[in-house]
Amino acid sequence: DAxxxxxxxxxxxxxxxxxxxxxxxxxxxxxxxxWYRQLPSQGPEYVIxxxxxxxxxxxxxxxxxxxRKSSTLILHRATLRDAAxxxxxxxxxxxxxxxxxxxxxxxxxxxxxx
Amino acid sequence: NxxxxxxxxxxxxxxxxxxxxxxxxxxxxxxxxxxRQDPGMGLRLIHYSVGAGITDQGEVPNGYNVSRSTTEDFPxxxxxxxxxxxxxYFCASSYWGAGTDTQYFGPGTRLTVL
Numbered sequence: 417d418a419x420x421x422x423x424x425x426x427x428x429x430x431x432x433x434x435x436x437x438x439x440x441x442x443x444x445x446x447x448x449x450x451w452y453r454q455l456p457s458q459g460p461e462y463v464i465x466x467x468x469x470x471x472x473x474x475x476x477x478x479x480x481x482x483x484r485k486s487s488t489l490i491l492h493r494a495t496l497r498d499a500a501x502x503x504x505x506x507x508x509x510x511x512x513x514x515x516x517x518x519x520x521x522x523x524x525x526x527x528x529x530x
Numbered sequence: 531n532x533x534x535x536x537x538x539x540x541x542x543x544x545x546x547x548x549x550x551x552x553x554x555x556x557x558x559x560x561x562x563x564x565x566r567q568d569p570g571m572g573l574r575l576i577h578y579s580v581g582a583g584i585t586d587q588g589e590v591p592n593g594y595n596v597s598r599s600t601t602e603d604f605p606x607x608x609x610x611x612x613x614x615x616x617x618x619y620f621c622a623s624s625y626w627g628a629g630t631d632t633q634y635f636g637p638g639t640r641l642t643v644l
């Protein structure tokens with residue numbers, strides 16, 4: 417019962433923007449969209465999250481479709497240090513459909529070329 | 531804050547042995563969870579807890595036990611180790627309920643079962 421769908425892998429050139437897509441067609445109105453990334457040989461780390469509006473932080477931007485059935489993580493200038501697996505995860509409130517379990521999909525492997 | 535700590539970092543077991551992987555957090559988080567990650571795959575949820583005395587199963591709970599006697603600690607017990615349990619184990623914690631809570635991951639325990 418995968419709740420998000422992401423491409424298996426993507427490739428980017430260093431210093432160029434990267435757009436990582438995620439489909440979540442069964443999202444409910446109270447589910448937040450979270451993005452995490454996992455650098456090689458490390459535990460996952462938080463990147464960004466949002467509900468309805470686009471969000472920006474020092475690491476990335478999150479663009480959320482108007483119907484909330486998809487979102488895109490945007491790295492404005494990819495560096496070699498951004499090479500990682502990126503996970504799109506739905507996070508619900510207590511008692512919501514996804515609220516009691518946090519499920520990581522396979523994620524997207526981002527390769528950055530110098 | 532030390533964040534989420536896990537011990538040991540590495541462990542080798544023989545088939546049939548039992549052991550406990552330790553996880554502790556000092557952020558007063560209600561929610562704690564255990565994941566396993568097999569080579570080339572995403573994280574799969576083993577067990578989780580939303581507070582002291584409350585635990586529930588994730589996607590792959592068989593062969594593992596957990597308990598949560600304090601807010602800080604969430605140990606994972608392997609009852610009778612099998613080669614199929616060779617994996618990297620991550621513990622994570624967060625606040626619980628709002629959907630916006632960031633999960634913090636430990637550095638992982640790399641377990642090999644011979």
